[in-house]
Amino acid sequence: MQKNQENIPLVTADGTPLKISLARAQRRSKIIAFLMVFPLLLFITIAFIGPIADMLMLSVENSIVKKILPKSAEALQKWDEYSGQLPDEEVFAAIVEEIKQAKASKQHTKIGSRFNYESSGFSSLFRKTGRKVKKIKSPPFKDGLIKADKRWGEIYTWQVIKQNSSNYTDGYYLAALDFKREFSSGNIKSLESKDSIYLKLFFRTILLSTLITFLTFVIGFPLSYMLSTVSTRISNILIIFVLLPFWTSLLVRTTSWIALLQQEGVINDFLLLVGFINEDGRLAMIHNATGTVVAMTHILLPFMVLPLFSVMKTIPKSYVRAAISLGAHPWKAFWKIYFPNTGPGIGAGSILVFILAIGYYITPALVGGSSGTFISNRIAYHISSSLNWGLGSAIGVILLGIVLLFFVLYHRIVGINNMKLG
């Protein structure tokens, strides 16, 4: 029977085998489907995957040393940096020649800044040497270079250059995690707690973002419940109030919080008027973590309310009524029947608010003072101000890792399918 079927294949009306015809039709619809998502795919590749890959590269990239000082880096490989001796004349000759070239192509300060990220003083070392290197014309280059700047006669200088001359570096990640490489021994040491910056900021960012998420939930849940129970006409008006902050500039909203919360501000004046505090007891509610939490809870509230509202809208009222009519206490009916049904909304809202909060930087910069700034403020600082893009990228990659980790955790605990964005 089976053999028979294989021998006489099924054919369509025009004589082509059914299998081929079917595959052809499917291929066509696959191509059409692909073409339809292609613009999106292209956009995501260019605007999302590309920059992230670029950021990953920047955080480990170190080819600048091999590009500008290729021969010196090569010659340094033969030198034993723990021998207690300066490198050979060969290395000095190579670096003199290469600094001359770098000076001509205006690259010498770039390499100086690169080493300066690892150890202070390299910026001026290369700048100064660049100015004087023309005068070093004949061997011995060692004496000439040390005359140009005595730091070339220190073993430490060469240890830094040698240990940072490979094409990739872990230096930015070490710095981003509060580690330090001691170039004189090559050991990696974690910074003392009093010198640590980034770990504290990562921890604070996660803590405050969690708090903000929780607060938006506490405020947003009853609000959404009310919105979903009143008549459509009223709920539409109230929804506009929820959305209103969306239509106001972020800066305006943040500065209004400053006017409200500052020590000479509206709230303190009111508390003083009603005698709740005295003139010396004005509360510090801004330029600290409180300011960040208050302002960001307000700004991110709609992202919690909207998914909650859309989920609550779909929960039939009869569920709770049925539970009560079957003898449940109203509170128990709410807790056992209504609340679990809002799960997808809570999940969606929480993850939206948390992920947005963890990357916020304008609001913390304006109202956070020193105790309410986030890790993203350091990223912004390194990208636009200190111009240490490698370190900025490394912090960015770690932050991305943390977000993904929370996402995976969420998926494990709640399940990503159990989320409703509205």
Add this chain to the structure above:
Amino acid sequence: MNYFMRTIISITAFVVVGMVSQAMATELVVVSWGGAYTASQQNAYHQPYMDRTPGVKIVNDDSAGSAVAKLRAMKQAGNTTWDLVDAVASDAMMLCDEGLVDEIDHNSALANGADGSSATEDFGDFIVSPCFIPQIVYSTTFGYRKDKVSRPMKSVCDVFDLKSFPGKRSLEKKPINNMEWALICDGVSPSKVYDVLGTDAGVRQALAKLDTIKSSVVWWTAGAQTPQLLADGEVVVGSTYNGRLFALIEEQKQPVAMLWDWQVFDLDGWVVPSEGKNKAEVMKYLRFATDTQRLADQAKFISYGPTRASSAPMVGKHAKLGIAMAPHMPTDPNNAKTTLLFNYEFWADNRDDLDAKFNAWLLK
């Protein structure tokens, strides 16, 4: 010729003329700091130049704050859209070293001073980099609320004196300037400040001094914050750029006074991006915009000192307020009794390291 044809021809002529005049107008993108500062440049340089040179249109861009980062990115992308950038001296040096901006032959590119001196003589030491065309001298200094102190503040060390002057202070959220002031007020001789700050013990000493007021400090990140905090009475004393304080005191009539003691001078000037597309036109503009009269004119609109020696005697009255501007200049002898000059080399070397230490200290 019928009516229809005539209409067609006149429309075509209109469009062609429009396109030609569009093509003839050169647009120069000038990057500066925005706000009152860009307005002063608009009034003193851009508008007079456009009035004289009909084919040129100057477009302002307010992103000077991130000029180095953006110029680097533009060069990488191979499309530099800026023609002229207003930069602080340290940024100008960095850009010059990296070849992102052009070196200038000051004497041939710029006008002689009104007194006949060459441009290099007239600008003197202010030409801190071969790429840099100095424009103004500004300073970072303090303003205090006259009505909230028991006696006038005279010394920068009053900022560190919580007993005599209780209340909050606003300081920039950076080690630069704060560390210097802290050391001076901790008894370090001003001429030795950078020697001391270059050592670990010196950094600890500066931070320990800052520790004494840490709980009373509001940290600012944008120059406009201190004037606002002073106006709100949120702080008693705060540091910012002197021009901002002038606007607060003279234009907005707030009860604030200047504390010029140990103001830190810095320079601001033009640099020409080397990949700019209208360089010939930019150089013509620069010759005009940096002459003696124009630099003196800018001081009518903002209280920053002109960098040409020949402009100083021509500084007149404020364009709207009608008050003499000379006493409000940071360079005025009465204001400049004790000054520091921003130390470019020290901060180029130590900024990364001190910034990390400063931020670790902030988090403690």
